[in-house]
Amino acid sequence: MPRSLWLLIIGMAVNVTGSSFLWPLNAIYIHDHLGKSLSIAGFVLMLNSGASVIGNLIGGSLFDKIGGYKSILLGIGITVTALTGLTIWHDWLPYVIFLTIIGFGSGIIFPSMYAMAGSVWKEGGRKAFNAIYVAQNLGVAVGSTLGGFVASYSFQWIFLANTLMYFIFLFIALFGYRSIKSDSHMQPTVLSEKQPIKDYTKLYALLTLCIGYLLCWVGYVQWQATISTYTQELNISLKQYSFLWTVNGALIVLGQPILNRALKSFEKNIKLQMVIGMLIFIGSFLVAAKAEAFSGFMTAMVILTIGEMLIWPAVPTIASKLAPKGRDGFYQGIVNSTATGGRMIGPVLGGLLVDLYGMPMLFTVLLFLIGISIVTTLLYDRKLKVIPQEEPVSFRN
Numbered sequence: 001m002p003r004s005l006w007l008l009i010i011g012m013a014v015n016v017t018g019s020s021f022l023w024p025l026n027a028i029y030i031h032d033h034l035g036k037s038l039s040i041a042g043f044v045l046m047l048n049s050g051a052s053v054i055g056n057l058i059g060g061s062l063f064d065k066i067g068g069y070k071s072i073l074l075g076i077g078i079t080v081t082a083l084t085g086l087t088i089w090h091d092w093l094p095y096v097i098f099l100t101i102i103g104f105g106s107g108i109i110f111p112s113m114y115a116m117a118g119s120v121w122k123e124g125g126r127k128a129f130n131a132i133y134v135a136q137n138l139g140v141a142v143g144s145t146l147g148g149f150v151a152s153y154s155f156q157w158i159f160l161a162n163t164l165m166y167f168i169f170l171f172i173a174l175f176g177y178r179s180i181k182s183d184s185h186m187q188p189t190v191l192s193e194k195q196p197i198k199d200y201t202k203l204y205a206l207l208t209l210c211i212g213y214l215l216c217w218v219g220y221v222q223w224q225a226t227i228s229t230y231t232q233e234l235n236i237s238l239k240q241y242s243f244l245w246t247v248n249g250a251l252i253v254l255g256q257p258i259l260n261r262a263l264k265s266f267e268k269n270i271k272l273q274m275v276i277g278m279l280i281f282i283g284s285f286l287v288a289a290k291a292e293a294f295s296g297f298m299t300a301m302v303i304l305t306i307g308e309m310l311i312w313p314a315v316p317t318i319a320s321k322l323a324p325k326g327r328d329g330f331y332q333g334i335v336n337s338t339a340t341g342g343r344m345i346g347p348v349l350g351g352l353l354v355d356l357y358g359m360p361m362l363f364t365v366l367l368f369l370i371g372i373s374i375v376t377t378l379l380y381d382r383k384l385k386v387i388p389q390e391e392p393v394s395f396r397n
Helices: 003-020 023-033 038-066 068-088 092-120 126-151 155-176 201-223 226-233 238-266 270-290 294-311 314-322 328-357 359-379
Strands: none
Touching: 003 092, 003 126, 003 155, 023 038, 023 092, 023 126, 023 155, 023 226, 023 238, 038 068, 038 092, 038 226, 038 328, 068 092, 068 155, 092 126, 092 314, 092 328, 126 155, 126 238, 126 314, 201 226, 201 270, 201 294, 201 314, 201 328, 201 359, 226 238, 226 294, 226 328, 226 359, 238 270, 238 294, 270 294, 270 314, 270 359, 294 314, 314 328, 328 359
C-alpha cells in the first residue's frame, strides 16, 4: 500500500478511537444520567446524525472544489471546538447543542477520507476501502473498550478522552495530509461542463443501492440505541456492553485476512456479497430477539459483524466505480450521508417502537426493513446493464 494510504489509515483509526469513547454510550448517558426517555434520546441522536448528513454532503463537495486536505482540517477544527465545549459543559441543553455540532464537523471529514483513499490507490480497487474500514473498526475496538471502562468511573473522563484523541488526529492531518495528492477539484467535472447532463443512470443506480444501505444502518444502529438500553434492563453491565463493540472491532481487524480470501469468490459479483451480508444481518436480529443473557447478545454481535464485513466496504467501492471523473468526493458524500441518515432515523424509529410496542415489535420491523434492502440491492444495477459501460457492472477490482 502507498505511504499516503497508511497515513489515512492511521488518521482514521485515531479519529474513530476518539469518537468510540462516546457514541456507544450516548443513549445510555441521555437516558440514565440526564433522565430522558428513549424517544427523547433518539431525537437527540437524530439531530447529531442529521447534522452529520449535511456535513457529509458539504464535505464531499468541498473535496471536489478545494481538495481533501483543507476539507479535513475544516471538519477537525469544528469538531475539536465542539468537543472542548462538551468537555466543559455537558448538562442537557449544552449536550444537545455540542453533539449536533460534533455531528456536522465529523461529517465533513469522512467523505474526504474515503475519496482520498480511492484516489491514492486506484489500482487497489476495493482493498483501499477495506483498509479504511478496518482502521475504523480498530478504532471502535480500542475506543469502546476504553470507553466502557472509563465510563464505569466517570463520564467526565469520556468527554476529555474524546477531545484529546481529536487533537492527535488534528496533528496527524496537519502534518501528514498536506502532501497527499487529491486534485479532484482541479479536474473538469460534470457540473462544470457547459453541456447539460443527459444521463443520470449511474447516479440513480447509486441512490437505489443507498436505499437498502440506509435501511441496513437503521437496523445496525439499534445496537447503539434501543438494544444498548435493553441490555441495561437485563442487568448486563456497561463494561459487558462495551465489550460487545470490542469484539466487533477485533473480529473485523483480525478476520480481515480470512475475509480477503473469502471475497475472491465475489470478485465478479459484489452484489451477491452484499445480499449474503444482509441475510446474515437477519440471522443476527433473530438471535438478539431471543437473547436474555450476555452470551446471547455476544452471539448476535458476532453474526452481525460477519454481515457488516460483507456490506459496509462494498458500497463505497461501488460508488467509486460509478463516480464520473472529478466527482469522487460527491459520490462518497452520498454514501456517507446515507449511512448517517440511517443513524439519524434509526434511534428515533427504534425509540418510538420500543416505547409504544416493546422490543418484539422492533425486531419484527427490522427484519422487514432488511428484506427491503435485499430487494433494492438486487435491482440497483438493472438499468446499468442496458447501457455501455467502461467496466462491467460486476465491479471487479
